[in-house]
Amino acid sequence: MAYKNKYTVLAILGISIASGAAWWWQNKAPDAQADKTAVASAPSGPGPAAGGGPARPTSVEVAKVESMTLVDETQAVGSLRSRQGVMLRPEVGGRVKQIFFNDGQRVSKGQLMVQFDDQLPQAQLAQARAELSIAEANHKRNQELVAQNFISQRSLDESSAALEVSRAKLSLAQATLQRLQVLAPFDGITGLKQINVGDYLKDGADMVNVEDIDAVLLDFRLPERFQTKIRAGQKAQLTIDALPGRPFSAIIQAVDPLIDANGRSVGVRGCIDNRQQQLRPGMFARVNAVFGSRENALVIPEEAIIPQGGRTFVVRIVPGDKPEVKVSERVAVKVGLRLPGKVEILEGLSAGDTVVSAGHQRLQKDGTVVRVVDLSQPGGGRPAGGPPGAGGPGAGGPGAGGPGAGGPGAAPTGGAPAAAAAQGAGGPRAGAGAAGPRPGAAGKPGQGPAKNADMAGPNPCLRGADATR
Secondary structure, three states: OHHHHHHHHHHHHHHHHHHHHHHHHHHHHHHHHHHHHHHHOOOOOOOOOOOOOOOOOEEEEEEEOEEEEEEEEEEEEEEEEEEEEEEEOOOOOEEEEEEOOOOOOEEOOOOEEEEEOOHHHHHHHHHHHHHHHHHHHHHHHHHHHHHOOOOOHHHHHHHHHHHHHHHHHHHHHHHHHHOOEEEOOOOEEEOOOOOOOOOEEOOOOOOEEEEEEEEEEEEEEEEHHHOOOOOOOOEEEEEEOOEEEEEEEEEEEEEEEEEEOOOOEEEEEEEEEOOOOOOOOOOEEEEEEEEEEEEEEEEEEHHHOEEEOOEEEEEEEEEOOOOOOEEEEEEEEEEEEEEOOEEEEEEOOOOOOEEEEEOHHHOOOOOOEEEEEOOOOOOOOOEOOOOOOOOOOOOOOOOOOOOOOOOOOHHHHHHHHHHHHHHHHHOOOHHHHOOOOOOOOOOOOOOOOOOOHHHOOOOHHHOHHHOOO
C-alpha cells in the first residue's frame, strides 16, 4: 500500500513541475525575446535616448504652391450632322422623265433635279387657259351690254364668277405642273440617287438626299450640373476618331432648355466650319467643352489634400524657432477645379507656400519638427537643399524617421506623387491646365490641311440663321 502511495506522489509532483514549466515558457520567454529584439533594433545613430531626449524630425515630402492658367472644361461624346439635310420626295405620283443630277454632285438652291412626265398636266393647263380666254371675253361683252341696258346685272355677276373659276382652274393646272418638277431646296451636295428614268413613283417615295455640309452641327449632351456653365458663343474642341491628329473647333449655338429626365442631361448643339469638306454627317466626336479659363490660379498636388469632417486641410511647412528648423502647420483650404494630379486652391494658401505631399499622416499636431526629403537627389533620402549629413549621421538610411522615410520604402509613397506632379506640370496633361497648345485647340504647325480657296469668305457658322445670337 505504501509502495502505491509513493508512486502517486511522484506522479503528482511531475505533473506540477511540467505545468509550471509550461506557464513560464508562455509568459516569461516572449518578454525576454521582445527585450532582445528591442535591443537589437535600437538605432545606432543619434536619436532619442532610452530615458528620453530630443525627438527625431519627421521625414516628409513637400511641394510648392504653383501659379498657372486653369481651363474650366469637361469631356463628352457627340455626333455630327448636316447643317441642313433633306430627303427629296415627290408631292404627287408620276413617272420619272428626266434626272438632272449625278451622285455626289454639288447643286444650287432652285436647281431642277427631277422632271416627271407632264404630258397630261400640260394638256390640262392648255385647257384651263382656253377656258379663261372664253370667260374673259364673255365677261367683257357682258360689261358692254350692261352699260347699254341690254342685259341685267345678274348676267354680269354670273360672268364675273365664271371668270374667277377659270382663273382658279388655271392656277390649279400650273401648280400641278410645277409639282412634277423637283427642285433643290438649298445649296448642297446630293447623295446616292435611288431612282431611274422610267420609274413610276408614288407620292412620298425616296429619291435622293441633299446635304449642306459647308458647316456641320455637333450634337452632344452634358450632365445637368453644367447647364449653368454652358452657353451660346462658347468654344468646344473636338477630335474625330476617323481623322486622328486633326483637331477641330466648334462654336456653341444653342442649349436645349429641356433636361432629359432619363439621363439627367442637357442637349447642346455646336457648329463647325467644314468648307474643306473633311467632316461627314454621322461621324463620332470626342468633345472637350470649354467653359472658361482663370489666370494665375493656385494649384497643389492632390496628394497634399486631407479631407476631414466635411472640411479640407493641408499641412504647410513654416519656419520654426531656429532658422534651420522647419515645423508643420495645418491649414483649412477651399478647393476649386480638379485636374489629373492637381487641385486648385481658392482660399487658405499663397503662391510659393510649401505643403506636405507625403508623410502628413505622421504629423498629428502643429509645430512638429519636420525634415524635408528630396527624392530628386541621387540619394533619395537627403534633406532638400542641404548637405548629405544635414540630418545627422544615418539621416538618409533605412531607419531615418521610421520605415519608408527616405529608404527603399519611400518609393511607393513619395515617388508616385512626385512623378504625378511632374507629369501634371509639364507632361501630356499640361495643356489642359496651363497656357499653351491644347489637344483640341487650333492645329499645330504641320497638322491639318492649310487654308485654300474653299476657306475664302466668312465662317458659315456665323452668318444667316446660324449666326450666334
